[in-house]
Amino acid sequence: MSRILACIDASTYATSVVDLAAWAAKGLGVDVELLHIVQRKDAIAARHDHSGAIGLGVKSELLEELTRIEEAAGRLAIEEGRILLDAGIERLKGHGVTVSSMHLHGGIVETIVEREADAGLLVIGKRGASGQFAMEHIGSKVERVVRASDKPVLIAPREFKQTPRSVVIAYDDSAAATRAVAMVAASPLFSGLPVHLVSAGVREPDGHDILARAAEPLRMAGFSVDTFVDEGKPEQVIPDYLMANADSILVMGAYGHSPLRTLIVGSTTTTMIRTVHVPVLLVR
Amino acid sequence: MTSITSIKQDWLSNPKGDALAGIVVALALIPEAIGFSIIAGVDPSVGLFASFSIAVIISLVGGRPGMISASTAAIAVLVLPLIRDHGVEYLFAATILMGIIQAIAGFLKLDLLMQYVSRSVITGFVNALAILIFIAQLPQLTNVGWETYAMVAVGLAIIYLFPRLTKAVPSPLVAIVILTAVSIYAGIKVNTVGDMGKLPSSLPSFWIPQVPFTLDTLRIIFPFSLTMAAVGLLESMMTAQIVDDLTDTPSNKRREMKGQGIANFLTGFLGGMGGCAMIGQSVINIKSGGSTRLSTFVSGVFLLFLIVVLGPLVARIPMPALVAVMIMVSIGTFSWGSIKNLRSHPWQSSVVMLVTVLVVVSTHDLAQGVVAGVVLSGLFFASKVKRLFDVSSELSGDGKTRTYRVSGQVFFASSERFADAFDFKEVLDSVVIDVSAAHFWDISAVGSLDKAILKFRREGTHVDVLGLNQASATMVDRFAIHDKPGAEAALGAH
Numbered sequence: 157m158s159r160i161l162a163c164i165d166a167s168t169y170a171t172s173v174v175d176l177a178a179w180a181a182k183g184l185g186v187d188v189e190l191l192h193i194v195q196r197k198d199a200i201a202a203r204h205d206h207s208g209a210i211g212l213g214v215k216s217e218l219l220e221e222l223t224r225i226e227e228a229a230g231r232l233a234i235e236e237g238r239i240l241l242d243a244g245i246e247r248l249k250g251h252g253v254t255v256s257s258m259h260l261h262g263g264i265v266e267t268i269v270e271r272e273a274d275a276g277l278l279v280i281g282k283r284g285a286s287g288q289f290a291m292e293h294i295g296s297k298v299e300r301v302v303r304a305s306d307k308p309v310l311i312a313p314r315e316f317k318q319t320p321r322s323v324v325i326a327y328d329d330s331a332a333a334t335r336a337v338a339m340v341a342a343s344p345l346f347s348g349l350p351v352h353l354v355s356a357g358v359r360e361p362d363g364h365d366i367l368a369r370a371a372e373p374l375r376m377a378g379f380s381v382d383t384f385v386d387e388g389k390p391e392q393v394i395p396d397y398l399m400a401n402a403d404s405i406l407v408m409g410a411y412g413h414s415p416l417r418t419l420i421v422g423s424t425t426t427t428m429i430r431t432v433h434v435p436v437l438l439v440r
Numbered sequence: 441m442t443s444i445t446s447i448k449q450d451w452l453s454n455p456k457g458d459a460l461a462g463i464v465v466a467l468a469l470i471p472e473a474i475g476f477s478i479i480a481g482v483d484p485s486v487g488l489f490a491s492f493s494i495a496v497i498i499s500l501v502g503g504r505p506g507m508i509s510a511s512t513a514a515i516a517v518l519v520l521p522l523i524r525d526h527g528v529e530y531l532f533a534a535t536i537l538m539g540i541i542q543a544i545a546g547f548l549k550l551d552l553l554m555q556y557v558s559r560s561v562i563t564g565f566v567n568a569l570a571i572l573i574f575i576a577q578l579p580q581l582t583n584v585g586w587e588t589y590a591m592v593a594v595g596l597a598i599i600y601l602f603p604r605l606t607k608a609v610p611s612p613l614v615a616i617v618i619l620t621a622v623s624i625y626a627g628i629k630v631n632t633v634g635d636m637g638k639l640p641s642s643l644p645s646f647w648i649p650q651v652p653f654t655l656d657t658l659r660i661i662f663p664f665s666l667t668m669a670a671v672g673l674l675e676s677m678m679t680a681q682i683v684d685d686l687t688d689t690p691s692n693k694r695r696e697m698k699g700q701g702i703a704n705f706l707t708g709f710l711g712g713m714g715g716c717a718m719i720g721q722s723v724i725n726i727k728s729g730g731s732t733r734l735s736t737f738v739s740g741v742f743l744l745f746l747i748v749v750l751g752p753l754v755a756r757i758p759m760p761a762l763v764a765v766m767i768m769v770s771i772g773t774f775s776w777g778s779i780k781n782l783r784s785h786p787w788q789s790s791v792v793m794l795v796t797v798l799v800v801v802s803t804h805d806l807a808q809g810v811v812a813g814v815v816l817s818g819l820f821f822a823s824k825v826k827r828l829f830d831v832s833s834e835l836s837g838d839g840k841t842r843t844y845r846v847s848g849q850v851f852f853a854s855s856e857r858f859a860d861a862f863d864f865k866e867v868l869d870s871v872v873i874d875v876s877a878a879h880f881w882d883i884s885a886v887g888s889l890d891k892a893i894l895k896f897r898r899e900g901t902h903v904d905v906l907g908l909n910q911a912s913a914t915m916v917d918r919f920a921i922h923d924k925p926g927a928e929a930a931l932g933a934h
Contacts, residue, residue: 200506200687200731201454207603208464208610208724210772218727219686226688 159187161275161307163268164244166236169281172316174244176435177279178251179319180310183345187254189275190244192237193267194259199225234259265300272307279310282429299426302410302438308339309410311429311436320405320435324352326394326428329366332409336439337370340407341377352401353383356393360385390424395431402434410438450505450733461730462738464610468721468769469495469510469743470754471762472573476516478636479576480713481523482531485640487511488747490535490712493644495740497703498717499733503695504680506687506731508722508739509703511715513573514675515668517804519713522664530661532649535714537658537665539705542673546697554677554693560789561813562678563778564796566719568809569675570774571801573720577763577770580631587628588760591619595764610728612765619761620753633762634755641751643744644710669701670807672716676700679717686726720769788820826854829878831861840869847877852884859888868901876907 162177164170174190181188199222241257248255260267272278280298302309323346327333337353340346351374355363363385371381386393398406410425429436469491477487491510498509523531581588595615602611623630633639651657680691696717704714725735747754782790792813800809829848836842842863850858862871873892880886889905896903 196688198454198731200726201457201729203727203729205603205607206460206464206610206728207607208468208612208728209599209603210720210723210727210768211600212771213776214723214727214772215682215686215775216777218723222686222688 158274158276159189160184160277160279161189161191161268161272162244162279163191163193163264163301164240164281165192166240167281167283168314169283169312170240170244171247172312172314173279173281174247175251175316176310176312178248178253179316180277180279180345181248181253182251184277184343186276187256188248189271190241190248190255190257191268191271192241192244192257192259193264194230194233194237194261195264196226196230196261199223199229264297265304268301269304272305275307277310278305278307279312281312282314298429302425306440308440309438311438313433313435315433316435318403320349320403322350322352322401322404324354324394324398324401324404324406324434325370326390326406326408327353327355327367327370328357328390328409329355329370330409332439334370334409336407336409336437337373339439341373341379346379349379351379351381352397352404353381354386354394354397355384356386356388356390358385359387391427391431394428398432398434405435405437406432407437407439410440452734453732454729455734457729458732458735459738461725461728462735463742464613464728465508465721465725465730465735465739466742466746467610467613467616468724468765469508469718469739470746471765472513472718472721472769473511473743474633474636475576475580475762475766476511476513477713479513479579480516480519480531482528482713483637483639484633485638485747486528486531486711486713487516488640488743489644489710490707490715492740492744492747493707493710493712494703494715495736495743497706498699499737499740501695501702502699502733502736503692503697504683504717505689505691505733506722506725506735507676507679507683507691507696507717508725508736509676509700509715509717510721510740510743511713512672512675512718513576514569514671514806515714515716517572517576518667518671519664522661526660529650530657531713532647532708532711533651533657534661534664534668534708535704535712536649536708537661538668538672538714539701539703539708541665541669541701542704543698543701545669545673546694546699546701549694550673551677551693551697554681556814556818557674557678557810558789558792558814558817560785560792561796561810561817562681563775564793564813565674565678565800565806565810566773566775567778567793568797568800568806569719570770571797572804572806573766573770573773575801577766580759580763584631585629588630588763591623591628591630591758591760592764592767595619595761596767599764599768612768615764616757616761619764620757623758624756628758631759632755633757633759636759639751639755640747643748644712646709647711648709667805667807668714669704671805672700672704672714673697674806674810675719676717679719679722682719683722683726686723687731720773723772788817788824792817792820822851822853825849826851826857829854829857831858833863841872842866842868843872843874845877846873846875849879849881850875850885850888851881855884855888858885859892862892862896864895864899867899870902870904871896872904872906874906880908 160177160181162173164173177188202225237259241259245255245257258271280301282298323340325336325340353367353371355367367383371383374381473487473491474484477484495510519531522534598615598618599611602614676696677693680693680696684691700716778793795816796809796813799812800806829850831844831846833842833844844862893903
């Protein structure tokens with residue numbers, strides 16, 4: 157596996173992103189690239205001038221003023237980003253991980269997608285700096301990143317205190333879920349950890365059949381596998397299950413539905429990321 | 441996935457700022473739509489419906505979020521003869537055809553032509569447009585009483601001084617409201633919008649222009665449609681560039697061209713005149729905090745609301761108030777820095793700018809001005825590059841061979857100097873023309889090399905051409921006579 161791309165911003169999630177990346181890097185024996193993206197402040201929205209009067213030299217004056225606003229904010233953002241990156245690097249080095257850093261301008265989603273090309277795993281926080289106060293909400297950019305990315309994405313909870321002791325796989329018999337199982341079976345990151353295969357929203361006998369089949373590759377790879385089936389809604393069953401197993405990591409296939417459907421009915425994936433308080437590994 | 445993301449980005453990234461900016465812009469659209477309907481000789485409803493329809497459609501299909509398009513001065517000044525000679529139905533038909541031409545231009549990728557329009561031409565265009573807008577206000581300012589001048593002056597004073605008090609409300613709106621209230625209350629005798637023609641009282645409806653569908657009709661409207669399309673696209677592309685610069689975001693120019701086409705095509709069916717992007721109003725939009733499609737959309741919808749719901753009030757707005765707003769737009773559009781730059785910029789670029797302005801002001805056709813400016817800047821460029829050319833020569837020790845070394849750019853403008861550089865009177869056995877440091881750009885250059893070689897040979901001098909580099913070689917291989925087998929046989933070896 158190639159290196160891990162860990163994306164941090166000024167939110168409280170930065171620390172847990174760094175710690176989670178360190179855990180994954182050590183488990184996989186790879187390097188970490190720490191990425192911070194400087195976003196442009198929208199100077200046009202920042203001005204409060206509804207006078208609508210345009211006078212002599214308005215175009216050059218306006219251009220000058222917009223540039224000035226963005227320049228000042230940009231300098232500050234760059235400075236903040238440097239501090240964040242330095243702190244992250246220190247912390248990763250403390251974990252004994254080899255780390256490089258990347259400080260870029262641009263859109264969050266576009267830049268992450270650009271940088272993940274030579275990474276094997278992406279680590280991001282559940283919410284960005286702009287979503288600080290919207291508790292229990294998944295950052296709008298996180299969902300966009302996950303949808304746009306074709307790498308596995310590890311989503312950090314607000315607090316990542318202990319390394320996972322078990323793996324919970326939310327299994328729904330989809331292609332993405334099958335890939336998630338295959339990934340767990342193959343990855344050195346999870347070797348030695350007990351695996352819980354959880355299926356929700358299916359009837360008991362069918363569910364057990366499905367899980368028995370899904371467990372096979374894991375057992376072949378030497379994992380000890382527990383299965384758990386519940387007829388309730390996945391959005392409730394899985395978070396409940398994780399409450400009881402708070403020291404685990406959730407692995408699941410990501411975003412089965414089209415964005416249009418998601419817009420109308422919402423997405424199970426999003427709900428799940430929102431409600432659980434453990435690291436989530438999404439596999440496309 | 442990306443589409444939903446970009447839809448959000450294009451529409452909802454700054455809804456409050458966009459909505460407010462849209463409202464400010466709508467107020468600045470009214471004077472232009474009404475004023476230039478009057479100048480074109482049609483009812484204000486034609487311009488107002490066009491502004492509504494173009495703004496709303498372009499917000500959906502345009503390629504430059506945050507740019508304002510509506511019924512504009514640039515188009516209105518073109519159509520006056522069409523309406524005068526043939527009537528307003530022909531204007532609607534011409535607008536539809538204009539849209540078709542613009543969409544085709546978009547598919548033909550004609551936006552690439554914009555790279556031949558130099559900065560001086562753009563400045564000239566912008567200045568000419570500002571002057572056109574200003575000149576168009578003059579009829580309202582001639583043969584009128586002192587009240588009109590006073591109101592215009594007060595209007596301008598409010599527009600420019602009120603923002604010092606507060607920037608929370610659009611000062612053009614304040615000017616219009618105060619002047620309207622005063623003129624109604626004091627019964628001042630000045631022209632009002634209602635005096636200028638009928639305002640719409642209903643929503644625009646689908647309407648097929650009542651023109652005969654014959655070749656004759658096409659013959660009448662096509663020249664107008666073509667000019668309207670060209671001017672509309674030029675102003676739109678230039679405005680898009682200005683908005684690109686101000687927002688520091690890219691735009692899709694080709695999509696904008698097609699979008700302008702769709703907007704005008706549909707507007708023709710709604711009983712509107714053609715339009716395009718507006719420099720002044722787009723700057724107002726950005727300045728007021730608008731930067732997405734939403735602000736353009738809001739400006740169109742709010743405009744319709746104003747004219748349909750507040751129509752009776754709009755009819756009582758005194759013309760001097762609108763004139764004041766248009767003078768502001770004209771001042772804001774004009775590139776004042778260009779006057780200062782006349783002294784510091786190279787004289788050629790100043791001449792290009794001034795010629796563009798003069799041609800537009802004398803023809804009232806922005807397209808002609810741009811063509812003149814582009815041709816002139818091309819000529820100036822050629823005359824600059826032709827100086828990058830030099831021929832030196834030296835005689836061999838025995839005095840029988842002269843080597844000419846040609847360096848630099850040889851093309852139509854420098855080919856005459858190229859031919860003059862050789863001394864055919866000198867008696868020599870052989871001549872070497874070393875062109876390894878030269879570029880032969882076109883058939884004129886190749887032709888003059890040919891001519892020189894033939895002339896030397898007629899004097900009995902043997903000619904060797906050295907080092908035709910790759911660029912020159914292709915041109916020579918394809919066009920020259922002396923290199924072709926037939927020519928060689930006919931003229932003898934050299």
